[in-house]
Amino acid sequence: MHKIIEVLATREQMVGRSQEIILSKMEAAVKSRNRFTIALAGGGTPQPIYEALAKQDLPLDQIHIFWGDERYVPPDHPDSNQKMARSAWLDRVNFPESNIHPMPTGSGNPQLDAENHDRQIREFFGVDPGEFPSFDMILLGMGDDAHTASLFPLTDALQVCDRLVTVGNKDGQPRITFTIPLINQADCVMFLVAGASKRSALAQVFAPTGDANAYPSRFIQPQGELWWLLDAAAGEEIQKG
Numbered sequence: 001m002h003k004i005i006e007v008l009a010t011r012e013q014m015v016g017r018s019q020e021i022i023l024s025k026m027e028a029a030v031k032s033r034n035r036f037t038i039a040l041a042g043g044g045t046p047q048p049i050y051e052a053l054a055k056q057d058l059p060l061d062q063i064h065i066f067w068g069d070e071r072y073v074p075p076d077h078p079d080s081n082q083k084m085a086r087s088a089w090l091d092r093v094n095f096p097e098s099n100i101h102p103m104p105t106g107s108g109n110p111q112l113d114a115e116n117h118d119r120q121i122r123e124f125f126g127v128d129p130g131e132f133p134s135f136d137m138i139l140l141g142m143g144d145d146a147h148t149a150s151l152f153p154l155t156d157a158l159q160v161c162d163r164l165v166t167v168g169n170k171d172g173q174p175r176i177t178f179t180i181p182l183i184n185q186a187d188c189v190m191f192l193v194a195g196a197s198k199r200s201a202l203a204q205v206f207a208p209t210g211d212a213n214a215y216p217s218r219f220i221q222p223q224g225e226l227w228w229l230l231d232a233a234a235g236e237e238i239q240k241g
């Protein structure tokens with residue numbers, strides 16, 4: 001793993017820097033494999049990044065969009081991560097619908113939806129059960145409790161290591177989420193963390209030792225690059241060392 005931490009003075013600079021990194025990973029993947037696979041994060045932090053990407057001239061036919069987690073709500077629900085990314089980016093440009101791979105949330109059975117999406121991802125990448133595909137890039141946020149994707153502290157999802165997708169548990173509410181081994185198989189994982197409310201979780205995640213079950217972002221140790229892009233409000237202490 002190659003870990004890079006950058007603290008940007010403002011949230012706007014963080015947006016600019018993340019866009020730069022996404023575009024350079026996209027260009028490299030399209031050049032070498034004719035395809036760029038990216039999993040998006042939900043929450044408030046990445047929205048301006050998606051809005052900025054919507055203004056770029058991108059090779060849309062070669063970009064495949066997935067999500068690292070999803071709230072268990074219909075796709076047009078205000079809490080839906082898919083809805084946020086569609087309104088901020090995907091619906092603003094001419095994205096081929098067949099390149100958009102949302103997490104299903106419609107069966108009424110979160111376990112079944114997780115299994116179906118697991119199979120969809122395997123079919124897309126052509127991998128057998130027991131194998132983990134490598135996304136070119138996975139974007140992640142981090143909550144004030146150090147959760148990432150929908151991997152919440154002290155929940156069963158943290159122990160799942162034989163599947164790509166599982167059911168997360170946010171205060172008793174189901175979510176659909178990538179598993180830790182799927183995230184860790186990525187070529188590049190980029191955390192986007194902004195705001196002073198994230199400081200204490202960041203201190204726990206960056207501490208030399210600690211309990212990853214209590215601070216799940218500690219589990220994220222990809223085989224490729226790990227970027228932490230922080231704004232100054234979140235990263236003040238980290239910057240001081």
Ligand SMILES: O=C1O[C@H](COP(=O)(O)O)[C@@H](O)[C@H](O)[C@H]1O
Nearest residue numbers: 041042043044045140141142143
């Ligand atoms: O619930 C979620 O929260 C995290 C963090 O969101 P943020 O608003 O603090 O940036 C997000 O990464 C995740 O995708 C989302 O479902």
